[in-house]
Amino acid sequence: MDYKVKDIGLAEQGRKQIEWAELHMPALMEVRKELVAKNSLKGLKISAVLHVTKETAALVRTLKQAGAEVALAGSNPLSTQDDVAAALAKDGIKVFAWKGESEDDYYQNMNIILSYNPDILMDDGGDLHALVHEKHSNLKIIGGTEETTTGVIRLKAMEEDNVLKYPVIAVNNAFTKYLFDNRVGTGQSAIDGIIRSTNVLIAGKVAVVVGYGWVGRGIAIRFRGMGARVIIVEANPLRALEAVMDGFDVMPMVKASKLGEIFVTATGNINAISKEHIQNMKDGAILANAGHFNVEIDVKGLGEIAKNVREIRPYLDEYTLANGRRIYLLAEGRLVNLAAAEGHPSEVMDLSFSNQALCVEYIYNNKEKLQKKVLNVPAEIDEKVAFLKLKGMNIEIEELTKEQKEYMKQWKYGT
Structure with a gap:
């Protein structure tokens, strides 16, 4: 067939x-x-x-x-x-x-x-x-x-x-891809996946977004819009500075891991959340990944330090650590917006x-x-x-006059 x-x-x-x-x-x-x-x-x-x-x-x-x-x-x-x-x-x-x-x-x-x-x-x-x-x-x-x-x-x-x-x-x-798909699309759909798989309240939670590229920006903005207190973890100094200027707290994961209640990775890199970070986390911490591959959260390491694993509901697995704390992994660490929601x-x-x-x-x-x-x-x-x-969308935009188009092509006109 x-x-x-x-x-x-x-x-x-x-x-x-x-x-x-x-x-x-x-x-x-x-x-x-x-x-x-x-x-x-x-x-x-x-x-x-x-x-x-x-x-x-x-x-x-x-x-x-x-x-x-x-x-x-x-x-x-x-x-x-x-x-x-x-x-x-x-x-x-x-x-x-x-x-x-x-x-x-x-x-x-x-x-x-x-x-x-x-x-x-x-x-x-x-x-x-x-x-x-x-x-x-x-x-x-x-x-x-x-x-x-x-x-x-x-x-x-x-x-x-x-x-x-x-x-x-x-x-x-393309501008018409990353400005909207990466930022607006993932911003909404990643949080949709988190809510569908957990049904937790976002308002009042401490949300840690790992990575402040276009995807991370979108997620952080929408977390804040839903009432979360948002921390950004970022390795690039320019993006970190941008996050600060956008009004977010910025810190390394070793510190953020002790404060967060919901964690979302969006880095494109491996082990953005390592098993060492997981051991720092509060009881009940929720881990989700919005990056393309399931390498951003150290799922293997999480399994190694867990004494018990059970499925609580679809796409929500509970890992009980040796210290008694419970960590909740969404969608096996895969793309949460597509695995636990509809993209x-x-x-x-x-x-x-x-x-x-x-x-x-x-x-x-x-x-x-x-x-x-x-x-x-x-x-x-x-x-x-x-x-x-x-x-x-039935939206009309301005159209430049011939004079304005000519003005934008020249270099002689000054003040």
């Missing part, structure tokens, strides 16, 4: 979910109309490793309707929405994803979608790009895209090591996935011209996506 999902019988419910997402993704629907009218992607084969959500389904359906053949695998073992995966399979998408995959399943599914000999890769986290370079170097890839910060960092390392075999557009670096709202993914669709078309149309590097989203695509989003 050209699909493997948990239950194909969930397809009808999945279709309803996809319809709901598309209702809230007006920019992507405009992009779809444009690509379909031009049949822009006819004959193109795309293999994608993305979170299999209703929003991703809207993107995949757009690519297919524009003429592409798409094979899809999940980019996280716990992020797939099984009803959506079933709906895509019923609609003829080659989808290999289900919630609760093992690590072996995860990589096997990636190998399967690569067996369709894709022209373009779409990735979220960099695992697909890395797998191609390590084990499928025979594939003739003309280009790819990358959705997230973690993946872009990995691809830049590949570029610096002179091993990158094809151009990759860093969709993550970003459709409205924000409208921006990211409009970028993805337009960047695929751009790669296809410019395949002979692009260098084998990590490339930014072309400015005209970034601005087009912003314009389409505003249009979909």
Whole structure:
């Protein structure tokens, strides 16, 4: 079969979910109309490793309707929405994803979608790009895209090591991606995952946000908006200074670990919360991760220092330490917003996935011209996506006069 999902019988419910997402993704629907009218992607084969959500389904359906053949695998073992995966399979998408995959399943599914000999890769986290370079170097890839910060960092390392075999557009670096998806989307969805899995009150809690990049900023702002007292842990002096100027307390983890009640990691690095930090924590401390991979919290170390582990409710595990304190880990340390909730709202993914669709078309149309590097989203695509989003929100903006446009091009006028 050209699909493997948990239950194909969930397809009808999945279709309803996809319809709901598309209702809230007006920019992507405009992009779809444009690509379909031009049949822009006819004959193109795309293999994608993305979170299999209703929003991703809207993107995949757009690519297919524009003429592409798409094979899809999940980019996280716990992020797939099984009803959506079933709906895509019923609609003829080659989808290999289900919630609760093992690590072996995860990589096997990636190998399967690569067996369709894709022209373009779409990735979220960099695992697909890395797998191609390590084990499928025979594939003739003309280009790819990358959705997230973690993946872009990995691809830049590949570029610096002179091993990158094809151009990759860093969709993550578009203004219409990171300013909204990373900051606004994760800010809301990460806290949504925490609340769904615990139902604790945020107001009055001491929340520790580890990392003050765009994701950390969004989480911290929304924690504060819900009444939490927020501490930032940050290693970069510029970001730490920004957090201070934004009104947050800033300190190292060794101090924050003794004060926090809810901890959220958003660093892209390993062991941002180590077992030594965990041993400092208060009884009842809650640990969640909003970074792409499950390496930011030392889950293995937590297991080593626990004398007992039990599941309290879905995606909420209680670890009782030798000192009697109880630590609560959410979603096995994986992406809390996608494992314990539904990921970003459709409205924000409208921006990211409009970028993805337009960047695929751009790669296809410019395949002979692009260098084998990590490339930014072309400015005209970034601005087009912003314009389409505003249009979909029925918002009008100012238009410069001819005189104003000329003034901005010159250098002679002074005071």
